[in-house]
Amino acid sequence: MHLAFVLFKYFPHGGLQRNFRRITELALERGHQIDVFTLAWEGWTPEHPQLKLHVLRVPGWRNHTRYRHFARRVQSEVQALQPDRVVGFNKLPGLDVYYNADPCFIERAQARSRFYRLSGRYRVHAALERAVFRTEANNRILLLSEAEKPLFQRWYATPEDRFHLMPPYVSADRFANADTPQRRRALRKELGLGDDSLMLLMVGSDFRRKGVDRSIRALAALPDGLRERASLYVLGKGRAAPLMRLARRLGIAGRVHFLQGRDDVADFLFAADLLLHPAYQENTGTAIVEAIAAGLPALVTANCGYAFHVERAGCGEVLTTPFEQPMMDAALARMLSQPKLQAWRDAALCYSERTELGARAEHALRVIEAPRYGETAA
Template structure:
């Protein structure tokens, strides 16, 4: 099949981008031709005879303006090139399959100022979301978070049969193995952390949305002695300057480390004492299931789509919503003082054995390779 994959931006360490890459690689392994159209491409050489990447140039200074122009350009281009399937990794009109990595935009917008709903950004994102989820659209939707389905259906009356639930995706290197403990110890040694140090970890781009400020505040709220032995390591892409200003104001700047995107994330998962994921907004939270696969206990907020995995596994704590900083502060202290943290580690690995955590690309391609919505199977 000749597949067209459309996404706004590709960069190496984003959760959506990693899933896009795995689906692309599996499609190529199966003999498909993949044509990628994007506004920005960074960090993947993509050297394969059946893969082409076209960086599309469109006018506009603001992201939402460029997204609208990209959407219009793609509708015109797809009408001419007529690939077998058009797959959108962002909300775009005219796709055959949409990979739903983002939460319901219009639902989240209701909590914002009425003036925001008059803005150009709101109009563009609402327009793109409506194009995908409206009741009479003829596309499949790869649903990453079951919690979002009723929200989309509330606003758009999207039929049930267009949704296809996807399992989490955890890359093979994140799963605990015989070498994991040694790799974790080596990384701790490289970072200058002794056995008594407490290593807190956050993984993910868009630091504000992931709640890095909440983690910094919780770190600063730890009692003397424990606070001095704790450090927070943040891996991903985002603006760290305002968060470092917060850390300096709270007196923990020397214990907060932004390392940007890394290729050795697995070693950090094996080395850390605790994953923190107190997100303001999170459709899924791939880092949460990666931590479970690695045997790393987690402290997460209940609004994370994958937060229920921590609850089911019994490998950490889930903070209720609405979020309260004092509740996170108390939970972090409780977890760091837990007398038997190994029980969380063991529970995570038991859960990994009985739960499908690595086959999302295979499930996605079953839908992509299948008939278009409304067509009978061949």
């Protein structure tokens, strides 16, 4: 098949981007021809005769203006190309399949001011979302979080049969194996962490949305004995400067480390003692299931789409909504001071053995390769 894959931006280490890459690589393995359309491309340089990369230049200083022009440009490019399927990894018109990595925009916007809902940014994102989810659209939706489906259906009356629930995707290198203890010791030694040190980990881009500030505050609130043993490591892409100012103001700057995106995330998952994922907003939270696969206990907020995996696995704690900082402060202190970390590790590993955590790309391609919505197989 000839496929057109469309996404706003590709950069290493983003959850959506890693899933895009895995789906692309699997599609190429199956012999499909792929044209990729994007606004920006960073990192991975695929060299494959069946893949062609189109980095489109569009006008506009603000992201939403550029997205609007990009949507129009892509529709023109695709019309000339006539691929068998158009697959979007962001909300765009004219898709045959949409990979739904983002929460319902219009639902979240209700919490914003009336003036925001009159802004150009709101109008553009609302229009792009409606193009995908409106009742009469003829597309299939790869749904990552089942909790989002009723929200989309409430606003757009999207038919049930257009949704296809995807399992979590965890790359093979994240799963604990026989080498895990050795890799754990090696990285902790490299970071200067002793056996008694407590390593807290956050993984993911967009530091504000992931709740890094909440983790910093919880670290600062630990009792003296625990705070002196604990350090927070943050991997991902985002603005670290304002968060480091917060850490300095709270007197823990030396215990907070921003390492940006890295290729050895698996080693950090193995080396850490606890994953923190107190997100303000999170459609899924791939880091949560990656931590489970690595045998790492987790403290997460209930609004993360994958928080239920922590509950089912019994490998940590889930903070109820609405979020309250003292609640997280107390939970972190409790988790680090009680001798349950090893039991939570064992529970995570047991859960990862009995739960499908690695086949999302295969599921996605089955939907992409299927007849278009409303068509039947020849």
